[in-house]
Amino acid sequence: MTPEDLFREPEQPHSGTRPQQDLDVLPYGSWFGPAEPAEAAAGYSYEETHSTYGGASYLEQHWPHPAAQFDEPAVQVPGHWAPTGSNGTTGSDGPAGPPVEEPQPEDPPTLELGPPVLDVHFPYPQPEPGEGPGPLYVIGDVHGYLDDLLAALHQQGLIDAEGHWSAGRSRVWFLGDFTDRGPDGIGVIDLVMQLAAEAAAAGGYCRALMGNHELLFLGAAKYGDEPVQSTAGTASFLAAWRLNGGQQHDLERLEPHHISWLSRLPAMGIEDGHLLLHSDTTAYLEYGETIADVNDAVHTVLADEGIDELWDCFRKFTKRFAFRGQAGTMAAQELLSTYGGYRVVHGHSPIPYLTGTDHPDDGAKPHVPGPYIYADELAIAMDGGVTMNGRLLVARLPLN
Template identity: 60%
Template structure:
């Protein structure tokens, strides 16, 4: 269950490899160190200026579904599920006939000229820097030295840069640098806030301060550890990273695509326009109130609002309020939506099969979390999809 201040985190044994509680979870997190260590796959370079750019994951329990505005918003009433560690048991799967994975075929993209170029989106990265570099290079967005190479193209990250994988801070450093390089080339690289950004911010700011969860004592630090928080990320976390994460937007609309991290309607609680939602989220983080930040984190960990009966209706409500013709999100791994979770540690040579984005909810929703933390695929695709 969720651990309170002064309690030892419980190691969950039924989880997939990358979702286990790390061994250091039972030791205090050491204080922050002064500098960050560059990732070996990226060449060293001097710090570059960057502009603030525009936004983690809690499983639903196996208990009976709660009474919520939309049946997909799985949670225990208005409170967070206990444990916070996704498992094959806790994340129910579906295998419906009206869902499809789309193999994205990139269209020719301009790298020079006036105006803005094609639009790309990136699913949950979770610290897998090498996989991210490879996926961006495959799409021609960066060169062999991991520098921006896409001219006036537009690139949106859907959040969840850290936790579970080996180098979350390296991922953030890369995205920050690419933001400056893309802007200089006439394009842009921007990012949305995921629930793991909220979790890392909370763990750093509030540590083991008890928060009002309504389901017993909870702390950000315990939740962060149980969600795959990495000691190396906390050691290297600097003020510049915290400031960058705190300024990320939660929702944007691009070319008729409503981009957000979580597949939930909880965004409606924070405003009736995209601007209102983003302003409200920024204001909450600025006020620095632990309980208020916890409530925001809790709501943005809800998932599965767009699947099953009522899913398309939930998507339409979001688009009626905020605009767009399709919702594009991360957060809920495609392997769980498809029922292709695979075996722990890839035993028997099997694993999740992810060929591309997952289109569902009457074709109105696109899932982009390819399940890289469970040997799936880190997705970088061009929009619109042609299915």
């Protein structure tokens, strides 16, 4: 059972959730293991991290904010699995593990960032005659693991050693879930916003999707402990956020420009025939028949439709495993025939859960060599399970 299942609701049409007995039917798929980059051959390792990005420490030192709206301590749920991730913090779900210590504050940053300036139009360098678009990259769930993200981006040549964009006209899409479970969700958001500005100035772009944890985080910030009418019993966004790995220090450091940026993220997109989603669910079909309609519908829910409508949206995009098992290929085909593209690329469900290769009993590190291609090669899973000691995946598309 994953943490999101703790608030279980009746199945909805197009929910994508397979019957429980089908969860043991593993997909027939293949791993994509890219060749070792030149940086690795030169001595750079995947585990190497860079600490030059200011992130949370800079915010805390230079962006004073009012007292936190919510000052209750995070709730530890009895029996809730909290394995240690690669940074030694609470991870995903499973059997109870030993208590973990809160991460210590970072050293003073060497890269100073002011509040991101929104809606600035950068002069895009014009492409050379006959020059096509830059290469396309996708990035799976980050969940607050800023150092892992910096290492993975550097390994792919997308940033330099100081954490700045170095990929020229490349196109980058984050698939959502920036916060919760890891130590520095706000730092991750700040980095993505910074890279978006730097990429635009270089003639490329860095974009991001709305994940279910963005919906949950925004709901916790906006509604707090206000009850929602859940068929699973009365609940609140704040309680659900804490139960699913919400970090109090992220909530305390959330600023209005973060909320504005997160609220405008699209729910889905398409690039080079790749249909980009956060969640491996067909719930998107309930919000429109075009990508633009889906994005507009989700933005409307966030803007003014109320707490129960946002809760319902969060619950629908928390569903998973739509492309797994015998009906998975048909579910992927349904989304592709509706929204376009020839292959779905998603995050949300950690690959070790998707493939049944997690090891909750023996504690062994999951084997995640790369993205997972399945559903008759119509779907690519990109959540490498960084919260469960897996990997934070960055991949260049297309994958063959």
